[in-house]
Amino acid sequence: MVYYYTYQGKKYASLESLALLACGEPREEEDVTFLINRPPEHRRAGFLVTDPRQLTAKADGVEWLDSRRIDAPVPDLPKGISRRLWAGELQAANFRHPRWEQAANRTEKRQRNRRRVHLLAVGDVGSTLLTALKLLGGDCIGTIGICDLNENTVARWVSEMGQISWPWDYEALPKVEAVQPKHLFDCDVFLFAAAKAIPPVGSQVQDVRMAQFAANRPLVESFARQAREARFDGLFAVLSDPVDPLCKAAYLASNTNPGGQWDGMGLLAEQVQGYGLGVMNARAAALAQSDLRFLSFLSDGRSFGPHGEGLVIANSLKKYDDEISRELTELVKTANLRIRDLGFKPFVAPAVSSGAMQLLLTLRGQWHCGSVCLGGVWFGVRNRFTSKGLETESVNLPDALFARLKETEATLKAIL
Template structure:
């Protein structure tokens, strides 16, 4: 910045710059930015005023809005796995004014991509209050869906008001509605969520849409080595169809994917919902931060189960982490502070193949995934608590510890050992090669 007195003119395309910052007003809201934007300039916000930070990046394949946890996120040109260790973000650290810095440190600074076609809508709805008890609609009550439904019915009374279910088999829907209606605490008949049938065309009249449909699952005993990737070709057109329906309905809730393979299906849903009539990305569908995959939770739980029975993995219970996809590319860290690459690699392999032990017993491994990845992580999400889920990171969906806050989606940032970070980079490359 050039020191000296600056004049302020209330005209478009001309801004006031204070300490290398630009301040704007638009539709009675105040904004800050590190560059000149086509908005009306204004004075800096008062301490008691809300302010949103505007960034200016290509909008495709990235979050349109997020909680800022490190100043480098405001200058970074990319948002890959480096964001899981903000020290590794190759971007200059901006000299933020004290007020903006305090908001960031307090977890109260939201960033919105000014270049996103729907940035105004995002800004207008940023602090919109949703009901405490949400409406959840579940597509498909098969193996996973049925267990998921039961867990949400029993555990979700605090944050779920009702659950709508939809399935191609009408008798399946009727059966589950009847069964769920007969589950209640005596004399507290309204304490658990009500379960009811929902028509396919009303699936997006809700706060949360759960995609648990699967066109086919390799049979127990089949020769398929990677069951999850074998499902991708079959399930991709299905999730894309419902993503386009979400676009048409202007759905603004959470689009959650539980079907395998979770991570590439999330990206497929996002891309399909944002494809215009010409097939090109137009940003008029689901926001990247609206789409989350729930597959990592069971991998984290499997690691914990192993750590409880094998002392070599004990540190996972206090300082371990899980990253990446529900399948090939999974990364389990035995500890962040005392990372051991060999132990972590062994633990990862045992977690990754744990589902095969269930198949060897003659069963499909769907109970733990439905509860640990599905119900538990969804309830933590609705409570705005830390949970395991796949979120948009560098143009792919990547499993991390994250949470939704009042000021946007936050992903955990840690001081990651070099060996661990290299594993994350390899997984990033693997996922980019899929879609």
């Protein structure tokens, strides 16, 4: 049985009896949001429904990447709800979340075509990211505000970027300007690219990303708390390593009250996204272009998981080869070490492929590689933002591939 409700001028539906004013079934042309009732601490507050089992599932996880594997009954939905679901027009919100109303309504706030982006830290990664966004983001970014501890660094990049324009079309590219720390969250997108410590070239650290976690975690937590105080409702994007656990650290810090309890009054889980998987996907493509054994990746391959240990590259979804995929994964995972062996820090490709390109796809509402909240961790997947919420791709996953994803899920849960 499906119950229908009205609240603050909006129509809702649910499989459960809720403390809202009951109403009749919405008309065909009326918008409706489906309310679920789950513990809110470690899941998205709102999302696009792509399978009816998502409405009855008690938990989410990598099973949502292959809806056939969701261990939940298929609900008997009215024709109107089913039509909306399969047409990609059904949004869900978690009624138990303290901010369920914001989760249900935030996608209705259509932002201007060209967003305001704020970038924290313009070091190696940040400056490369800034350059790429300046050159490529004119269609969806109006202004890029930059902030750094070094005022001269900010002044330098404002000046440099101000001297980049197309002749006779001087408003085509985003304007770059300095932003003061107190105004960091007066924007649509906040980019966290700050890093406290990077192991030097030539060091014996094998997993550089995890070596940075202890140093960078307090930084991202501090700015996540600032986002809470500012009631920031835009995208909180994490580019610093290790991307995936830093996303979770930011989410938890933002939603922890002064007494140390989770209260859900900070960033919604779907507001936090990590940008580290894009370069792994690009590295796999580069290898596939140079080695025929990996060629299928270019047409049917996928990348999953974190930017580092736990990465999963699938050579193909339809003709998955576990041995080939594991070899490709290892080559991709260690590609950055080859750059370090040459005596350089591997930051250019990550800043562009993981950062600028994926962020622009995000702002355009297109499919991209990014880490989203899934099963209580931030997990790299193919996803996109729609007018009805965040959508993660669901495909038929071979058993061997799905087993690898479960291993990665456990690995991420063990970190934080």
